[in-house]
Amino acid sequence: MDEPDGISSAAILVSGLTKTFDEIEAVRGVDFEVHTGEVFGFLGPNGAGKSTTINMLCTLLKPSAGSATVAGHDVVRERDAVRRNIGLVFQDPTLDGYLTAEQNLKMHAELYGVESALVAPRMRQVLEMVGLWERRSATVMTFSGGMRRRLEIARGLMHSPRVLFLDEPTIGLDPQTRRSIWRYIGELKEREEITIFMTTHYMDEAEFCDRIAIMDQGQIVAMDTPEALKAGVGADRIRVETADDATAMAVLARRFEIDASVADGVVTFYVTSGEAFVPRLFAELGVPIKSVNVSRPTLDDVFMTFTGSTIRDAEESGPANQSRAMMRAMAAGRR
Amino acid sequence: MTTTTAAAPAEVVRVRVPERSVRSELRAIWIVWKRELIRFRADRMRMITSLVQPLLFLFVLGAGLDQLSSASTHGIDLKTFIYPGVLCIAVMFTAMFSAASIVWDREFGFLREMLVAPVRRSSIVIGKVLGGATVASFQGVILIVLAGAVDVPYDPALILGIFALQLLLAFSITAFGVMVAARIKQMQSFMGLMQLVVMPMFFISGALFPVTNLPGWLAVLTRLDPLTYAVDPMRRLVFSHLDGVSAAARETLAPGVTWWGWHVPALLEVAMVFLLGMALLGIAIWEFSTSE
Ligand SMILES: Nc1ncnc2c1ncn2[C@@H]1O[C@H](COP(=O)(O)OP(=O)(O)OP(=O)(O)O)[C@@H](O)[C@H]1O
Ligand SMILES: [Mg+2]
Numbered sequence: 001m002d003e004p005d006g007i008s009s010a011a012i013l014v015s016g017l018t019k020t021f022d023e024i025e026a027v028r029g030v031d032f033e034v035h036t037g038e039v040f041g042f043l044g045p046n047g048a049g050k051s052t053t054i055n056m057l058c059t060l061l062k063p064s065a066g067s068a069t070v071a072g073h074d075v076v077r078e079r080d081a082v083r084r085n086i087g088l089v090f091q092d093p094t095l096d097g098y099l100t101a102e103q104n105l106k107m108h109a110e111l112y113g114v115e116s117a118l119v120a121p122r123m124r125q126v127l128e129m130v131g132l133w134e135r136r137s138a139t140v141m142t143f144s145g146g147m148r149r150r151l152e153i154a155r156g157l158m159h160s161p162r163v164l165f166l167d168e169p170t171i172g173l174d175p176q177t178r179r180s181i182w183r184y185i186g187e188l189k190e191r192e193e194i195t196i197f198m199t200t201h202y203m204d205e206a207e208f209c210d211r212i213a214i215m216d217q218g219q220i221v222a223m224d225t226p227e228a229l230k231a232g233v234g235a236d237r238i239r240v241e242t243a244d245d246a247t248a249m250a251v252l253a254r255r256f257e258i259d260a261s262v263a264d265g266v267v268t269f270y271v272t273s274g275e276a277f278v279p280r281l282f283a284e285l286g287v288p289i290k291s292v293n294v295s296r297p298t299l300d301d302v303f304m305t306f307t308g309s310t311i312r313d314a315e316e317s318g319p320a321n322q323s324r325a326m327m328r329a330m331a332a333g334r335r
Numbered sequence: 336m337t338t339t340t341a342a343a344p345a346e347v348v349r350v351r352v353p354e355r356s357v358r359s360e361l362r363a364i365w366i367v368w369k370r371e372l373i374r375f376r377a378d379r380m381r382m383i384t385s386l387v388q389p390l391l392f393l394f395v396l397g398a399g400l401d402q403l404s405s406a407s408t409h410g411i412d413l414k415t416f417i418y419p420g421v422l423c424i425a426v427m428f429t430a431m432f433s434a435a436s437i438v439w440d441r442e443f444g445f446l447r448e449m450l451v452a453p454v455r456r457s458s459i460v461i462g463k464v465l466g467g468a469t470v471a472s473f474q475g476v477i478l479i480v481l482a483g484a485v486d487v488p489y490d491p492a493l494i495l496g497i498f499a500l501q502l503l504l505a506f507s508i509t510a511f512g513v514m515v516a517a518r519i520k521q522m523q524s525f526m527g528l529m530q531l532v533v534m535p536m537f538f539i540s541g542a543l544f545p546v547t548n549l550p551g552w553l554a555v556l557t558r559l560d561p562l563t564y565a566v567d568p569m570r571r572l573v574f575s576h577l578d579g580v581s582a583a584a585r586e587t588l589a590p591g592v593t594w595w596g597w598h599v600p601a602l603l604e605v606a607m608v609f610l611l612g613m614a615l616l617g618i619a620i621w622e623f624s625t626s627e
Contacts, residue, residue, distance in 0.1 A: 060451055083453035084352040094444035096370070098377045110366045111452040113359045114350045122348040139377075155448075160350045191347050 011036045011163050011195035012057065016066030019052050026052040028218040029066060034163075034197055034211075039189060041209030042199040043299070049218040050199040051091050054167050057197070058088055071162045084112070087161030089152045091168050091199075097141040101132055101151050104140060105158050112159040126154040129184055146177035153184060157192075164188070166198035170205060182208050203299040212299075214306055221306040226299060233297040233305050236274030240267045240281070243288040251285055355453060363454035367462025368469065371433065375470045385432060385474060389425035392543075393418065393478075393485065409584035414485040415577070416588055419569040420542025422478045422497070423504060423562065427537065429474040430505045431529050433467030434512020438525045441516075450623075457620040460513060464616055467509035468502065475501035486577075493576040497569065503605065504565040507612030514615050517622035536562045547590040558592065561611055564604040567592050571601055 012034035019027040027049040034040040042050045055061040057070055059079045068075045071085035095104055102123065109119045127133040130150035140148060149169060156164055166185075170178040182205065188194055198209070206212045206226060213223040222229060242248040245262050252258040252269065260269035271277045274294035282289060353359065375381065397414035440446040449459050479497055483489060512529075519525045539553070540562035549557060557563050574580060574589040592599045 058451055060447070080355050080453050083451060084354075088451060090444065090447060092444050094448040096374075096445050096448075097443065098374045099370070103373065107366055107370060108448070108452075109350075111363060111449070111454060113353045113362065113453075118348060118350045122350050125348050158350075159352050192349075 009036050010034065010069075011038070012040075012068065012070050012197060014053075014057070014066070014068040017053065017056060017063055017068050018065040019049070019056060019061060020064045025218055027056070030215070030218075030220050032213055032220060032223060034195060036195050037189070037193065038210045039185065039196045039198070039208065041206045041212040042197070042215055043201065043203070043206045043212050043303070044199070044215035045201060047217075048215040050215055051167055053215075054165050054197070054199065058086055058165055059083060084159075085162045087156035087159065087164040089149075089156045089164075089166045089169055091171070093148055093152065095140045095148055095152060095155075098139065100137050100139050101127070101143070102136040104151065105155050108155050109158045114159050122158060122160070126157045129157075129187065130154045131180070146173050149173060149177070149181065150184075153181065157188070160192065161194065163195045163197060166196065168199055168201070170200065170202065178202075178205070203303070206299050214303060216307045222302065229302045230297040230299065233301050235270035235272055235297065237268065237270055237295045237297065237301070238274055238277065238281075239293040239295075241265060241290040242267060242285070243290065248285060248287045251287065255284060352453060355455075359453075360455055360458045363452070363458035364462040364465065367449065367459055368466040371436065371463070371466025371470055374436070375433075375473075381432065382473075385425075385429050386477060388428065389421050389474075389478060392424070393421045393481070396543075397421075397485070409581055409587065411577075411580065411584055411588060412486055415487060415573075417543055418478075418482070418485045418487055419497075419573045420540070420566050422475060422501060423540070423566045423569055424537050424542050425478055426471050426475045426501045426505050427508050427533065427562065430467055430471035430508035431512045431533055433470045434463075434509050434516055435522065435525055435529075436467070437463055437513055437516040438519055438522050441520060442522060456623045460620045460623050461616070464506065464509045464513050464619070467512065468505040471505035471509060472498075472502045475505065487573055488576055488578070490576050493572065496572045500565070500569050500572065500605070503608055503612070507561075507565075507608050507615065510612045510615035510619060514619035514622065517619055517626065536560055539563070540566050542566050545588050545590060546592055547587070558594065561608065563592060564599075564607050567599075568601040568604045 010033045012032075014033070015031045016029045017027060017031075018025070018029045030049075030053065042053065044050050052061065056063050057068055057075060059075050059082050062076065070082045073081035073085065075082050096107075099107070105123050105127070106119060109122070110116075114122065123136075124133060127136055130153055132147060132151055132154065135143070135147070140151065143151065153166070153169065156166075170181050173181070185196060185198075185208070188196070200206060209226065211223065211225050212229070213220045214229075215221070222232075224232070240248070245265065245267055248267055249260050249262060252260050252267075258269045258271065260267050262268070274296075278292055278294060281292070393414060397412075397417055401413040437446065440449070450456065452459075475498065479494055479501075482494075482497075487493070515528060515532075516525060519528070539556045539560045541557055542562070546554075546557050546563065546567065570589045571591060574585055591601070592604065
């Protein structure tokens, strides 16, 4: 049914991949491997180089150095073979607003040479999956942002790609639509033999991935399963509200040798096993405690550990960020 | 994957993307072409607005200036005289607008969807050019229908000739437009550039005046303007089918282009327009194939 995979079970294999635009080193020699059937997430702030990496993997950009194979084919030497095997949802919309949903999908299928007898059933399947089957005859211009996104995902799946690239599939969508997009991705994994490579800068979404790579300033700074990454951070975070913060801090420092911080009336500190520590806290703190909150490390904490800032801060300090946000707003307005 | 009729919801319909072949390239051309037509049909406004200008030229300018010019047109209505020229510019403007769709496609991202498909870039460019040319030639057809209103006879041979000529012009101009659009990222710049190039081309081409007895500088420019070589055969063709045109009238109104006194044959003019169109198409393909 499929052509033999041959080389390895890696859906994507990247080594030393680099892209330099005039002055900017957008991607600085990244190495990674995505296994077949995996959902692999690329996590990073604006300008980290996520889209540039995707563009190289989908043959739209030529790498400045390094190499990559997708579905067993080299992205420079075997462009066509790569293109036949991938589906794409770009960061910016790429639908034809003048055409209907159906026409958009049909055109895509024809462009990819899908056997004409299979176009209709396949179209029905992907449209039903994203809940747009009833709206198939409406022009895309009349669709909301979330509907367009879902339609783009459906289109990317029309030709049964072996690797699906999703560049920030959920950006600008409301929580409900984001959830449903994640549901489709889950369903996809179950039903089709597909590998998914996606980027996001929502920490909570990265949790859905089998493995994630954290990218910052063109480099991969960490890569593992979300659980392992969080475990790597080690400490649990404890937040306590007390009657007397100053005394509490002093006791923490003296008795437990813990360096806590206080903000907005909440004392925050990290310990290795949070649950076990709480009883001792009550017994030995000596200051009335109003509330305690123990939390496992989040990916935010992971990001913090590896890049030294939270993802939000990293984004706000990005130099090109403002103009990009503006352009995005303009693009959204034009829809 | 075995049955094609019923898509049982539980069963995944798996499809295959075949290897690239001549057939797949032809199909790609056909799809891109078809999309231009679908879009044109959806965009009724464009159909109407792009008709306004030629009609103004033909009926308002033609009728208005007819008072002044009847002495020198040897009794031929000015509307009849400018008809071939107006037809050419109508086709030219529409062709330019069709080519502009590639800039739209880039701005709205759709171009990427096409560029990442497993087909040659040349197929996409050829499809675009043919689609744009087809859309532009609709405009020509509308003007052909109006021929009777300006005393141009509905002679089958003439109609066929006009149709073929305007199709050729539409092709070459669209190729030019697509070539320009390959490097341009914004609609405004494209439109600005078009104003800068298309308007002078149109004024200089002799669409509205005969190309003889022009002041020296204008005579040179006229001969350099490619559009001249589309308007001229068109006008000669129309005049050869008009009834009761005196030799003097033909000499004044449809004299044909000369190079240092040599009358350029209509066939050579047509060949020039065609070759130029092919060359521009070649450049457009090259531009799209080399850009990332
Ligand atoms: N075509 C280009 N020419 C010049 N510089 C570019 C180009 N494309 C991207 N860059 C730069 O490369 C860097 C990485 O951009 P990229 O789009 O890959 O980031 P990203 O991680 O996708 O960010 P975002 O979350 O905002 O989408 C940025 O500094 C950007 O300005
Ligand atoms: Mg991006």
